[in-house]
Amino acid sequence: MTLKSIKKVFYLSLFLGFGLLTSCDDDNDTKIIEENLVDIASSDSNFSVLVQALVKADLVSALEADGALTVFAPTNEAFQALLDKKPAWNSLDDVPVDVLKEVLLYHVLPIYAPSQNLSDNQGVTTLNGAALTIDLSSGVKIESATGQSVSVTQADILAKNGVIHAINEVLLPGELPKDITDLAIATPDLSILVQALQKANLVSALQADGPFTVFAPTNAAFQALLDSNASWNSLDDIPVDVLTNVLLFHVVSGNIKSTDLSDTYVNTLATGPNSEPLSLQVEVTGGIEFNGDSSPVSGLIDIEASNGVVHVIDKVMMPANVVTLALNNAGFTSLVAALTDSRHTTDFVSILSGDGPFTIFAPTNAAFQALLDSNASWNSLADVPIATLDAVLKYHVVNGANVQADQLTNGDVTTLGGTITIDLTSGAQIQTSSMQTVNILVGTATNDVQGTNGVIHAVDTVLLP
Known part of the structure; x- marks a missing residue:
């Protein structure tokens, strides 16, 4: 091979080798990632x-x-x-x-x-x-x-x-929070409550942020409810609208611990006339009791959830009408005695158990005692002539209206027994046709006590027509 031929082969090899190296370098270029x-x-x-x-x-x-x-x-x-x-x-x-x-x-x-x-x-x-x-x-x-x-x-x-x-699994930094529904599901003795919440489509309501206070009836409490009505063999036999309002009657907005309870009324999520929240009576004097006949189960109160607190109770609480509210209130025993006096020809209990709605100005026990003290011959309600008692009681009842305190306005109001006049110029007061000035007792335990068929406002004096 001549020197010239050798040079040609050398340059050709060098060229091909350079091209191969360049190609290999291109193959090994690092890809730039643009996506985050x-x-x-x-x-x-x-x-x-x-x-x-x-x-x-x-x-x-x-x-x-x-x-x-x-x-x-x-x-x-x-x-x-x-x-x-x-x-x-x-x-x-x-x-x-x-x-x-x-x-x-x-x-x-x-x-x-x-x-x-x-x-x-x-x-x-x-x-x-x-x-x-x-x-x-x-x-x-x-x-x-x-x-x-x-x-x-x-x-x-x-x-x-x-x-x-x-x-392949979501990592958890701690235990998942348990809301009120979770607690109920995890408690065997609340299984019927869970079924009721599902039937009434209220599960999601108790998963909301809240906070809520829930009074949770046991399975035995629900069975007692079913046993109280011959046509209720299971939850399926209870009309959904009835079941829904009953369940909502067990729920209160806010986080209320047992130590926060007092003798008062609280607004539930259940509603009555004019969509007003129904009142639940709470009593602590002599032991905790709700709605007059439901008690907390020992050791099962103040159960904290991520969105509130649960108190387990021994009876399903039925929303109360104005008669039941009065019967359950120790401050109205004289009023109840007056309404149920056997001498009456007017059946006040039946009337006030009707649809209404009613607005009732309810004299306290002290008001009735003051009435008795005003007449030397009246030592008890039995000494008050029944015609007088009948007229007096009717004078405290407004039929066909559910009037909360914030809905009261100055002016005349017709009761079953005559006309009274609302006067708000110096607080919430009532002027009677007998020239009395009577105070409406404003407070959570004394006014706007809402029942299924009306509202009660306590007053400090018996109204006289």
């Missing part, structure tokens, strides 16, 4: 529920920001398993936002931690401040503060601002 963590998750159908959760918890921008984060990303199946843990959680919409946010932050590390950077028994701190532990003894697992051992099913899904490791 949220983009990557959004593009993978296995993480669609995770993305929905991030949106609901307002954490999307946090995972889109520049930086270096590590996300342990639960799959859709993992989120479904979380929802299945709580009967009340049918979708992410049922998970409280604050709970969801804390859970999601428990899946994020403020560092870049691809799999090669993880070590066995390594402790890491998440964005919610709680710890996780890495376990490499058998695959890659993440141990939570609640004792979970969660497997990484796909590692090192890279993003421009971090890395994702897919996991």
Whole structure:
């Protein structure tokens, strides 16, 4: 071979070799990742529920920001398993936002931690401040503060601002909060209450933020309710509207502990005339009692839930009408005695048990005693002529109107026994045709006592026509 030929072969080889090296260098170029963590998750159908959760918890921008984060990303199946843990959680919409946010932050590390950077028994701190532990003894697992051992099913899904490791279970930083419905479901002796809530479509109402105070009847209490009506063999026999109002009569807004109770009335979520909240009587003198005949079950009061408190009681409380409200109130025993006097030809109990609605100005026991003291020959109600007593009682009843205190206006009002005049110029007062000035006793225990067929306002003097 001539020198010229050798040079040609050398230059040709050099050229081909340079071209090959260039080609190989092109093949090994590092791909630049443009997608952030949220983009990557959004593009993978296995993480669609995770993305929905991030949106609901307002954490999307946090995972889109520049930086270096590590996300342990639960799959859709993992989120479904979380929802299945709580009967009340049918979708992410049922998970409280604050709970969801804390859970999601428990899946994020403020560092870049691809799999090669993880070590066995390594402790890491998440964005919610709680710890996780890495376990490499058998695959890659993440141990939570609640004792979970969660497997990484796909590692090192890279993003421009971090890395994702897919996991097969949602990590929990603590026990899931139990709302009132959860507590009821977890209590065997409240199983009929749960059935009733389901029938009345009130489960979601008691999963709301609240807070609520719930007086929860036992199974025996519900059975006694069914036994009280020959046509009620099961909850299915109770009209839904009746059952709904009965159940709502056991719910009060606010977080009321046993130590907060006093002799008073509280507004329930049940409603009566004009959609006014029905009043529930609470008594503590001589022992705690509700609605005149229902008592708390020993050891089962002040049960705290994430959205309120539960007191288990021994009887289903039926919403009371104005007669029952008066009968159950120790401050109205004289009024009850007057209404039920056997000399009457007017059946006041039957009248006031009707549909109404009624507005009743109810004299206290002290008011009736003052009436007796006004006549030397009246030592008891039996000494008051029945015609007088009849006329006096009718003068305290307004028929066809359910008037709460804030609805009172100055002017004449017709009662069953004549006309009275409301005067609000110096407080809530009543002027009678006999020139009395009578005070309406304003207070939670004395006025706006709402029954199913009317409202009661206590007064400090017996009205005389």
